[in-house]
Amino acid sequence: MASATPRPVRDAIQVTVNGQARSLRTPPARPLLDVLRDDLELTGTKEGCSVGVCGACSILVDGRLMSACLVPVGMVAGREVTTVEGLAGPDGELSRVQRAFLECSGFQCGICTPGQVVAATALLAENPSPTADEVREYMTGNLCRCTGYYSIVRAVLSAAGTSATGDAAKEPA
Ligand code: FES
Ligand code: FES
Numbered sequence: 001m002a003s004a005t006p007r008p009v010r011d012a013i014q015v016t017v018n019g020q021a022r023s024l025r026t027p028p029a030r031p032l033l034d035v036l037r038d039d040l041e042l043t044g045t046k047e048g049c050s051v052g053v054c055g056a057c058s059i060l061v062d063g064r065l066m067s068a069c070l071v072p073v074g075m076v077a078g079r080e081v082t083t084v085e086g087l088a089g090p091d092g093e094l095s096r097v098q099r100a101f102l103e104c105s106g107f108q109c110g111i112c113t114p115g116q117v118v119a120a121t122a123l124l125a126e127n128p129s130p131t132a133d134e135v136r137e138y139m140t141g142n143l144c145r146c147t148g149y150y151s152i153v154r155a156v157l158s159a160a161g162t163s164a165t166g167d168a169a170k171e172p173a
Contacts (some may be wrong), residue, residue: 012024012025013025013028013073013074013076013077014077014078015073015076015078015079015080015081016079016080016081017036017042017079017081017083018042018082018083018085018086019086022040023171024039024073024115025031026039026073027073028072028073028074028075028077029056029072029073029074030051030072030073031067031068031069031070031071031072031073032059032068032069032071032072032073032075032076032081033045033047033050033057033069033071035073036059036083037066037080042070042083042085044083044084044085044114045057045058045059045068045083045084045115046111046112046114046115047069048111048112048115048143050069050071050143051069051070051112052067052069053141053143054055054112054115054142054143055067055112055115055116055119055141055142055143056112056114056115056142057115058114058115058116058118058119058122058141059071059079059081059082059083059118060082060118060121060144061076061079061081061082062079062080063072063080063082063122063125064122065118065119065122067141070082081132082118083114083118084114084115084117084118086166087117087118087121087135095117095121096123096159097117097120097124097155097156097159098117100119100155100158100159101117101143101152101155101157101159102112103115103155103158104151104154104155104158105151106145106147106151106152106155106156107147108147109145109146109152112142112143112144112145112146113141115126116142116144116152117170118140118157119139119142119168120135120139120152120156120159121138123135123138123147123156124156124159124160128160129160129161129162130156130157130160130162131134131162132153132157135153135156136153137156138150139152139153139156146153
């Protein structure tokens with residue numbers, strides 16, 4: 001009996017995730033969000049809307065803020081992906097943004113918090129001293145059902161070393 005033709009071996013996708021080289025054998029069109037959560041067990045990245053609207057799945061790709069639900073995993077081949085788990089130092093020391101969210105109670109239920117923290121990290125890398133309005137503007141893609149955003153803005157300003165008083169004290173209109 002003729003043997004069945006072997007199926008071609010799919011090339012693995014090489015990517016660095018939180019500083020670690022990973023080799024992923026998976027269809028390149030799969031959402032990166034699924035690969036992070038289901039294959040790599042990095043469940044800090046949350047799934048909300050699945051269509052790029054809520055920001056719960058925010059990650060950094062080569063330092064740029066992206067929604068992991070919209071990124072096919074093949075698109076990150078050769079790139080560096082950072083999830084919320086990768087923001088802390090190697091000894092587990094929280095980043096200044098993570099600390100500020102804790103200190104300012106920038107969360108309630110917490111489901112949006114990893115995305116908020118990742119987005120705030122990207123913001124401060126681009127603009128180390130944002131105003132409260134700039135924080136609100138940058139983070140419009142990160143929805144929160146709980147906090148009213150005041151404590152989130154306060155946390156980002158605190159991480160920036162900016163006073164959390166003044167215009168930050170105003171609730172958004
Ligand atoms: S789950 Fe990706 S933006 Fe909402
Ligand atoms: S803290 Fe609950 S959705 Fe933001």
